[in-house]
Amino acid sequence: MSVFEGLQYQEPDEFNDIRKKLSEDSNCRKIDVSAGVYRDENGKPYLLKAISQAEDILHDAKRDHDYNFCLGIPEFLNAAATIALGEKLVKEKKVASCQTIGGTGACHLGATLLSSFCNFRKFYIGTPAWPNYFPLIKQAGGEVIKYNYYNSEKKEVDFTSILNALESAPRNSIFILQLCCHNPTGTDLSQEQWDILTSKMKQKEIVPFVDGAYQGLASGDLEKDALPIQNMISKDMEFLFCQSFSKSLGLYGERVGCLHVVTSDAKKAEIVADSLRFIFRSECSSAPAFGALLTSSISKNPNLRAQWKEDLEGISHRLQQVRRDVHYFLTEKYKTPGNWDHVLTQKGLFWFSGLTREQSKTLIDNLHVYLPLNGRVNVAGLNKKNTEEFCTLIDYVVRNVN
Template identity: 35%
Template sequence: MSWFSTLEQAPPIEVFDLLKQYPNDDFPQKVNLSAGAYRTNEEKPWVLPVVRTAETALLNDEKVNKEYLPILGFEAFSKLATRILLGDDSVALAENRAFGVQCLSGTGSLRVGAEFLATKLGKTVFYYSNPTWGNHRLVFLNAGFKDAREYRYWDAENRSLDLNGLLEDLNNAPEGAVIILHACAHNPTGCDPTQDQWREVARVIKEKKLFPFFDSAYQGFATGDLDKDAWAVRFFVKEGLELLCGQSFAKNFGLYNERVGNLSIVLNNPEKIPAVKSQITLIVRGMYSNPPAHGARIVHYVLSNNELYDQWRDNIKTMSSRIKEMRQKLREELERIGAPGSWNHVTDQIGMFSYTGLNAAQSQHLVKKYHVYMLSTGRISMCGLTPSNVEYVAKCIKETLTEIPA
């Protein structure tokens, strides 16, 4: 007898399955547009110069040891991370009603926050955008939520935000439902609300007594400006809304495998902070006990040093500028060769990803015939485009659209 005899094979996770296939492909012109990780013009990972500097300093600091961090993590890091999100002039910080908890990157921050809402505040219903990052639904259901619902977001015909559908779905949401919102650089569409549209979203959430949970994976990485990319979160706070926000430092610090994250929590009553911290302490204790130190120390070292902080902001601009440049080059090339359809959405979108408008059959055709690795949703990572491969990618997209019309 085997207790595992009835266990079935789980379906593969598409993006990681593509990443596994890519290195074994010997096609000379292969292109990887699947991975959500920054690449240079030479298709190489980039360790930020400020990260190298911080790691060298930490290595030579004999006071740094390998002792456990507290359960809620490196507090000095969390304070700086929360301040970057909310801003130096944040009313919530001035009134001591906001704090952060170090977690395992953005995913871990979402999971800890979701489990807190489900098990301690009794939340059962959550909404996520259609489409959204592929892990949102799984994280929240595994954390204890019972009812997963979608709100309309992407207008496929016009390749833009479906604001009316979004607002209608939020208006119909039950009181107390948790609404997952992308702080900036919406994944996978790259389509963000304008500030006026964010005001409309905040108004409905406030009127309908919904609970906003922001996912901030790309602050600074989207526009190159930390403040612009945090505008939506800061506006919600100014409107008096309580909220959670999961922050990731994978993209904007290039610390993908260090799992550096922060869960920022904004309350209206600062007297409840000790109770919230105590409950989150129990959640973390039963999940992973305490977080790793190295990545958080790197981020703290940079954020607490004015010179390195300025250098980091320059590093962010370098990354965001290259992505914008490749957006422009891809659009120009698609238009130059007469690829079917309109391509203004490529440059209208923002951040790491572009929702091309290609359907599943077309996307899979690009993978199988042309060795252009991308998700079946039509999402591509702009970081995989370079000056040396953008013409090939555009040509393959045109031929695919000709061979497999929508």
């Protein structure tokens, strides 16, 4: 009898399976619009110029490889908090920050803090959502309550449904909201909608849990994308912000993230930081240094900051150009049945195309186009060489598959 007798297979990971199929497909014209990663005009992973320059500086500095503090590298924490929340709040010391293993680690740490240490367990999640929230909240001891985030007919945020969920939520519930470039719908709350929601949350004593995995990719401007955060700060709200530098600095594999807990005063921030230290010590002891040092060295160097700004603007402009190209081919050149305006209005990496499961499946199984079955397209996988072909294949499935 084995210790592992009772183990059952867990829910498969769709992206793992797509990745496997993709690697087994030898067709040189295959198109990958699946995972949420940025690709350059040549379809390759993109090394930001700011990162490349920071790597040179770090290499010359000949650093050691000692352990870091449980909460993280102090200069990284300061840089990360300033990027997310602004200088004023950081100076007031109303924030407890802990370096994490990417944005996923920040979400998990935040959920653990609320659920196991503060006894706040009800997590409201608008669907469709980033699929990892569900197991992550469950493992942290939370309970998930779903509501509808997206109106697929109108291709816009289902604001009535969000307000209804908020209305019915008991005090001390938690609302997970994505800051921008919503995964998977590419459809974000407007500033007015944020303002209404945050006022209601404050009034009802509901905790905002904001996931900022794509800060900087919506507008190309880190501060502009973080306006909803400033809205909550202006209302003196307590909230959590889960930060990731995977997308905004292209540091996917380096696992650079940070959890920021904004509290009503400096004394509370101190005790929250102590709890974060305690949790992180038992889970990971301390987070990896390399990507965090790159991030802080960019943040403190005005030239590298300017380069990062340029890099982000370049990414954001390319994504918008791809969206315009897709729109042109589908509407003007191929006159594909349907309305495709949402490819222009949605933001960031994702276009929630509205293709059916069968249409997506046909693209994967027969046409060498790889995407999740919910029809989410990562537009960064498209470029001048493959966009037209991609659109002809979309046109084909729209006309021939239900």
